[in-house]
Amino acid sequence: MLPDNYLQFKTALSRTILEGQLITNPLLLLAYGTDASFYQLIPKMVVQVHNENEAVTVIKNAHKYHIPVTYRAAGTSLSGQAVTDSVLMVATHHWKNYEIFDNGLKAKFQPGIIGGRANILLAPYGRKIGPDPGSINAAMIGGIAANNASGMCCGTAQNSYNTLADIRLVFYDGTVLDTSDEKSKQNFLVKHPEIIQKIETIRNKIQNNQVLLNRIKRKFKIKNTTGYSLNAFVDYHNPFDIIKHLMIGSEGTLAFISDITYNTVINYKYKACTLMVFETIEKACSAVPFLKESPVAAVELLDRNSIRSIENDEQAPDYFKTLPESSCILLVECQANNVQEMVEKQQKIIVSVAAIPTYKPFEFTSEPKQYAFNWKTRNGLLPSTGALRKTGTTCIIEDVAFPVDRLAEASIALKNLFAELQYQDAVLFGHALEGNLHLVFLQDFSTAKEVQRYATLMDRLTDLVVNQFQGSLKAEHGTGRNMAPFVEKEWGEQAYQIMIEIKQLFDPNNLVNPGVIINKNPKIHLENLKPSPPTHEIIDKCIECGFCESHCVSEGLTLSPRQRIVVGREISRLKKSGKNTERLKLLRQQAEYYSDQTCATDGLCALVCPVKIDTGKYIKAVRRSKISSKNRKRAQYLAKNLDKVTKAGRLGVKSIHFFQTLLGNKTLYSVSKVFRKISGNKIPQWNSAMPTATQTKVETSVLYPENELKVVYFPSCINRTMGKSADYPKTDVDLIVQTEILLKRAGYSIIYPEKINNLCCGMPFSSKGYKRAGLQKEAELEQHLLQASENGKYPVLFDMSPCFYTFMETRQNSNLKIYDPIEFVLDFVLPKLPVKSPRKEITLFPVCSIKKIGLEEKLMEIGKRCAEKVHYIDSNCCGFAGDRGFTHPELNQYGNRHLKEQIPSTCKDAFSTSRTCEIGLSEHSNVNFKSVFYLIDEVTR
Template identity: 65%
Template sequence: MLVDRYASFVHELGQFLPDQQIITNPIQTIAYGTDASFYRLNPQVVVEVHNEEEAIHTIRLAHQNKLPITYRAAGTSLSGQAITDSILLVATHHWKNYTIVNNGLQATFQPGIIGGRANILLAPYGRKIGPDPGSINAAMIGGIAANNASGMCCGTAQNSYNTLADIRLVFYDGTVLDTADAISRQQFAIKHPEIIDEIQAIHDEIQSDSTLYERIKRKYKIKNTTGYSLNAFIDFHEPFDILKHLMIGSEGTLAFISTITYNTVVNHKKKACTLMAFESISTACQAVPYLKNSPVSAVELLDRNSIRSIENEPQAPSYFKTLPASACLLLVEVQASTQEELESKQLDVQQAVSPIPTLGTFVFTSDPKEYAFNWKARNGLLPTTGALRETGTTCIIEDVAFPLDKLAEASLALQQLFAKYHYDDAVLFGHALEGNLHLVFSQDFSTTTSIQRYADLMDELVNLVVYQFDGSLKAEHGTGRNMAPFVEKEWGEQAYALMLRIKQIFDPNEVINPGVMINTNPRIHLENLKATPATHPVVDKCIECGFCESHCVSEGLTLSPRQRIVIGREIARLEQTNDNPVLLAQLKKEAQYFVDDTCATDGLCALACPVKIDTGIYVKAVRSNQLTAKNHQDALYFVEHLDRLTHIGRYSLKFVRLFQNVLGDRTMLRLSTKMRKISNNRLPQWNIAMPTGTKKNITPTASPSTAKQKVVYFPSCINRTMGKSKDYDKSELDLKDLIVLLLERAGYEVIYPSGVDNLCCGMPFSSKGFEEEGTQKSTALETALLTASDQGKYPVLFDMSPCFYTFNKHHDHRAFTCYDPIDFILDVALPQLTVTRPREEVTIFPVCSVKKLGLEEKLLQVANRCAKQVNILDSNCCGFAGDRGFTFPELNQHGTQNLKQQIPPSCTEGFSTSRTCEIGLTAHSEHPFKSIFYLIEEVTR
């Protein structure tokens, strides 16, 4: 229950914002209580603002009520910057606008755009944003700028601080400043002269103090994000230039970033990388100065424990496992505009590093698979190393930097420090060119003894970095909460006093993200520690990094994969401690909808997760645990009599189509929506794309054809049941019949497996938690297909990608060759057909299983054979998720919310490889979507 002052805030805010944007429900506030750090704070209120006006109103109201407020985008921050126990303002889903000008030389982004997406938008111009953090495909522009995130190739020259053009800000009282607008600057100076005056005063004070000036200058010769950006006062002289650069790296403690304009950087077309192996980390560090003077774009250090975390990956080089315990790798990249320049740079690098002995030879590669693996392995090191920790422990990452000439000595000192405190799993990796090392290790926070061990380690680490090597306690991950107690120790009393003044200038009431960066509590880094109790083996290795969230269809509707894991862990914790039975009961009740019902279980989260955590498998396990003996008995009946279910389904769909024809679409939609509401959402939701039933059962060929080639065709239970939607041409065949027509045109005799009307891949069962029943159906299908293919003599065609994916996942060592629709069309059918009437334009949608199978490029190849122009829809999952588009239609609506604007007006139809997805796409895009087989049949007539 909200305390009075928050209840008053919520009431006042409710006069301005819709209720659904003001979140106080415990299951959602707890879900938002995490970022990628090892801290947890559950907000009282989460406010999802959709535009600047809403942000201004929320910020102003918090200021008036003197309530702390924290700003958040993706929540991938590693030091606790994006969490609060007060008001959390979230600016993500409706903050995707951008403007690219001057032929890509400058780009303005709202804070909710993912960094990787920004680079996709800039790619046609041959440009990109400067920052390139390892989390770039999850982190959003707001957080990238607020934390001054850098990364592998950008160093310090191309970070947000050095590529900032202008910024638009909302201050504590709702005042807006756009530094690109002269009028806005003038109005701000009139309204807040005290801010401008104080900035000028600090600038003059630093400029007149040569000792302080040189101290600041020296501190920024290496990477440094500890505290506020004091370098702004020596790099710039005009107050507004200083002000906007102070915002970079301020971690949301000074103002809200509404937009940011970057000076973009060149995105070189040609790239190559290599892995250099060295006997020890000391030897590798000795090579870094040589590489610094060569034409490299990045040099990444990976110690032996880092290598161990990725050596079992399928694409990992075999020599990884044979490296000595002291070994160290340097991942080195060169970039160029031409192939000749690239090869020249490779030779220069090889020549430069020749004085330092390596373990074996090294070769640069531009091979897409090898190149992608090298960088994927490096970018995912935090989650992959974190996944190796013991269940119940927390993954800690620290981020320090040293002068380059001290890197080798400092690296050895760090290893000795970890050995002293018996952190045997500690990993060192980082950006060697900048002397920047990331330290990852697991920590048990369950006892006072273990917490004190961590406290002692931190105290010695701070002393080592600050006093022994004069380094930075934070190089790029932000000060956050875990280094806030040590900012003064690194900077000294005088510089720290200036930081206190900066905070006071912009936050006089100390309510903007309090506790972050500036904190007088010397033990704040030991408080509000995140619990990670054992929940389920599939998700126990999750470190809550948030990489998965941008790939989840339900994120923004209910919960993301990370948030589902957070709720699972909180339920497990409450069950173990029994300290809040009321909350536990509430979470369990609401988890049914937020965790289970609205999870598409599509597995796309695993594609983004460096350790391949498929939260869908976890949710299926949750579903399975809820099943009763009666549920299993009913499921077994349908396993044995699936043909009866498809028969009933076929005639039910025909009955519904009859009503649709009589009532009309509008009345039908209105009536079905009302009936669903009366039934308390138990009845499925009808939509305009609802198909009728198929015309007939499968009829095997009576006599052998004269075709020389044979193919086994397995029509899915969906396509045996669902026929055409109303927007199909009346002359068109049901898909199962059209495929036979197409196969015969290609010269194939079609063979059906015996008992086809009762066969199924098992997905309708396993997706609902009936794992054994799903396996039973899948095994029966394998047996039938093996017989039909004459023990593997003939190929087998699946007509839906999800069915093929499910079967292939469970039977990848089968004795026959089976095909997804895309592979079959491209490799088998099209070579036997002639495209006689290609289309001008088509739109395609790669469904989830296509993405997981890695067939997106092949789908594009198929489409390019059939049309002069191809549009690929940019979306993760359509959210139909089997039958959930009918039972939880809001998931499908949420997943397709951006489709309409992606489909050009000139394009009349879309194509895919999943019947249920096509229904959902049609319903919410106002364009008919059909199987890709319809397109192939049309263009090869």
């Protein structure tokens, strides 16, 4: 039950903010109560704000009812600055607006835009934002600016602080300040003269104190995000310029960032990198000052333990495993606008380090796969290192900076400290040009002794960084909670007191993200530690970094992969403890819908997870654990009699199509909705793209035996059940017939396997947790395909990408030569059927399976051959997820919420490679989606 002031707060918000945006559901509060740090606080309420007016409403009422509020975007922060036990205000999905000015020289972004997306928007102008954190494809603009995140190439010159043009802010009382608007600044001056006066007072105090002034200048010669950006008082005189730069790195403790305008930087056309391997870390560090004087774009340091965390990757070079224990790698990046400039820069870089011998020769590469792997090695180090930890321990990352000329000495001191305190697996990597090192180590928080060991490490670490090397305790990850107790130690009493004055000035009641940066509790870094109990082997290595969330179709509707893991871990913890059984029961009940039923299990999360965690497979395992023996037997019966199932399916969709013709789409949709509601959502939801039964009877046979070429054709059970939708042209035939026509025209004899009507890839069973039935169907299919293809002599064509992927994933060692529709068309059909009448434009949708196989480029190649212009839908999973589009239509609707805006009005139909996905895509786009086989047949005639 919420305290009285929170109830009053919620009531006040509900007058203007929709009830669904005011979250008090225990499971969702738990899910949102995590970021990428090792802290966990469960909020009392989560408010999803959709625009600035709603943000103002939340902030003003939080002030009125004296309720702490924390602002949050992606939650990829590492120091505990995005968690709270009060109110969490989330600004993500509806904060995607942007403007690009001056031919790309400036760009304004709302806080919910992912950094990588901002760079995509700027790419046509040859520009990008300056900050380039390793989490750029997950972190959002709001957090990038609020934490002054930097990264590999930006250093300090191109971070948010130094590329900031203007900013729009909402302060503690709801006052809005837009620094690009003179009228807004004048209004702010009238409303808050005390803030302007105090800023000027602090500025003058610093300017008149030579010792403090010099200290601030020295501290910001290297990367530093410890405390507030006091350099704003040194670098700027105008109070509004000081205010906007103070907000950078303030971690949401001073104001809410409503939008930010960046001065963009050059996005060089040509890029290359190399791995310089040195025998020792000292030699590697000694090369850094020379590289700093050369035309490098980035220099990343990776110690031996860093390399070990990635050496088993299938793309890793063999020599990674044989490097000496003392070795160290520098990943060096070179960028240029033309080839000649690139050659010249590379030569200068090579000459600059010629005096320092490398362990092995090196050369620069622009080859896409090698280049991508080199950077994947660096960008995924935190999660990939964390994945090596012992189950139940926590992966911690600290982030320090040293003067570059003392980097080697500091690196050795850090390694000695870790060895002394028995952190044998500690990893050292970072941005060598800036003297910025990330320290990743594994920590057990389950005993008081282990917590004390961590406390000792932190005390010793701060002493080493501050007193021995005059460095920064936080270089780019923000102060957060884990370094808040040590801010005064780094900055000294005078500077720290100014920081307290800044916090009190902008947040007089200490309600804006309290406890972060400024915290009187000397033990706050040892409290609210996130539990990491053993849960399931698939997810135990997850460090909750949040990289997966941008690729999840249900994120924002129910849960993201990270949140599913958080919920699963809490259920596991409660189950093991035997305590709080009521909470355990409640979470299990709510997880049924939020975690299980609305997970598409498409596996796209694994594509962006540095350690390839497929949360979909975890959810399938959860489903499997809940299946009764009775249902298992039922599934095996259905698997054994699949021909009867598809026959019944044809009868069902034929009956529904009859009522569609009789009643019309609108009436049938309303009727089906009523019946679904009465059934408690157990009856699937009909939609207008629902097809009728196929008219095609498939029998074991050989078609067109006169043709010399041979192919085994496996039509999926879906296509053996479903035929055309109502929106298909009358001249179209069922997909199976269309495929037969196309193969015949390409000169193929078609072989149908024995017992074709009882064959299936197993996906309908395995996706629901019936693993045994799924494997049974896969094995049966393999046996009949081997027989039909004469043990792999002839290629096998699958007519749906998901079926191909399901079979391929578990049968990789088979003798069969199996093909997805895309690859078969590109490699075997189009060479024999030249395009004669290309379309002016087409729209293509890559289904999840295509992305996981890596066939997106080949689908695009088909599009380019078949049309003058190709519209490629940039989307995650469509949310149909096999049959979820019928059983949980809200998932399909949510997944396609941006579909219409990506399809031009001139496109009347579109193409893909999965029948069920095409049903959902057609429903939510008003465009007829169908198989690429129809397109190929049309344009080659």
